[in-house]
Amino acid sequence: MKIMHLSDLHLGKNLNGFSLYEDQRHIHKQILQIAKEEAIDAVMIAGDVFDKSVPTNQAIQLFDEFLTSWAELHLPVFIISGNHDSAQRVAFGANLFKDNNIFISPIYDGKISHITLKDEHGNINFYLLPFIKPAIVRSYFPDEEITSYNQAVKVALKQISLNPNERNILIAHQFVTGAYTCDSEEIIVGGIDNVDAQLFQDFDYVALGHLHTPQNVLNEKIRYCGTLLKYSFSEANQEKTVTILNFPQKNKLTIYEKKLSFLHDMRKLKGSYAELTLKSNYEQTNTDDYLAITLTDEEDIPDAINRLRSIYPNIMQLTYDNLRTKTVQNIETTDIANLKTPLNLFEELYYKQNNQNLNDNQIDILQELIQDIWEEK
Incomplete structure (x- = not known):
């Protein structure tokens, strides 16, 4: 089975006052052509379908064109929502889309939906995990300790019962530890949105979205495919590609890329x-x-x-x-990965003001407050 891995379409995006509508249409036509030439059997879109949670009419029209084009190819398409998306808006009409082999992750409700395809070598299972925050997961598992994104994803994945004899693919949209970033991405200061890549080791492939640079995390089976277009000048020297999996049998996965060309570089x-x-x-x-x-x-x-x-x-x-x-004095910036967490900064301030450290109870209260503040953003 040959599977195309896409993510971060950011439909409706404007960059420095320029609409990328025609650029996105142009690149989509290329992807469709690649799907035909490579005899693709399925397509995965790992989140951030839209650039904003309330997409413009033009962005919705573009998404409609995309879905119609994929449906005409009669390929199964798996779509999850990302941090830029409204899960409710992306999931609208999901039950109807199933009739055309377009499978959209529902709003997270404590379960991870999955779809099974079959080929001559058996089953291949696709698990659809939309972007989740600790507060969302905690509401379904109040007895679990869930104070971080890592714990949230860990608890969510515990609900899956994998068949180790079948091919299992996870489609997710999170910031996985060990990946590197560029200017067009939104990463939370202090790294509290980090998710440990070790959580995904039981899957045969993890199709990640969220980061815009194509890259593997730990190994090739945990991968960000990157964006289809360049969304900041920090990406000016990057090549943009489509990631394709050739997955004929269990433990026989090969990955390759097809280069994309732009309407405007x-x-x-x-x-x-x-x-x-x-x-x-x-x-x-x-x-x-x-x-x-x-x-x-x-x-x-x-x-x-x-x-x-x-x-x-x-x-x-x-x-x-x-x-x-x-000669103009510039403010020196620091790598975001090395910034102190909000808790570290508050601990330092408290010590300077009171000449003593926070106690355990105060730290617990602060962690809850900080988490609630970040999740509301």
Whole structure:
């Protein structure tokens, strides 16, 4: 069985004031063509179908086009909701979609839905786990200790009874420990949304969504496929791909990627105004790409962005890098993974104010408050 792994469509996304509607339509046509050429048997979409929990009419229309196109191929499609999605909106009409082999995860209710497909080598089970928070899981398992995302996922997965003799795939949308991030992703400060990859070891493959860079976590069977488009200039040098699983039998999994091309690539340019407007420097390039331009001129160019847009119409960012800007004091940033947790910061403040540490009861109360605050975001 050959299975396509997709995630983080972010339908309806606007970037620096530019609509990506046509870019998303363009890339979807490519994916459909790849599915035909590769003789794909099933498709997984691991969350963040929409860019916002209340999607625009245009985003909903685009999703409708996507579903209709997949239904016409008569392929099973498995979809879960992500942290950007409203689980209720994504799951709307799920029972009707089943008739067209489109399976959408229901709102989490303490159970993880699963669908079983069969081929000549037996069953292959797809488990659909939408994005979950500790408070959601805790409401169904009040007797369990659930104060972190890791504990929430652990409790949720305990409800699954896996058949170790069959192929088992989990589709999930969480931040798994050991993965790396880029600027277009939303990661909670302090890392309290981390989920330990070891929780997934009993599955034959874990199709992850949430992070935008294609990558494996621990090993190739726990994988983020990444986004289909570039959603920040930190991704400018990335190749975007589609992940495909060839999974003929238990313990015989191979993974490969198919490269995607863009309607508009995302690139960075740097140079003086004279260099960037010299015809010989741009005539062999795609000037319609989405660009972040850095000018090196010592003096500001009057109305630079509009003058440059006569050549590069899709400039998203314009900055200067010269002696003047280099003397401006910059605030030093720290890797988000190394930031102190909210609890650590409060403990330090409490000690400085009271010259004593928090007691265990105070720490428990604080942890509950912090968790509740983060979950409401």
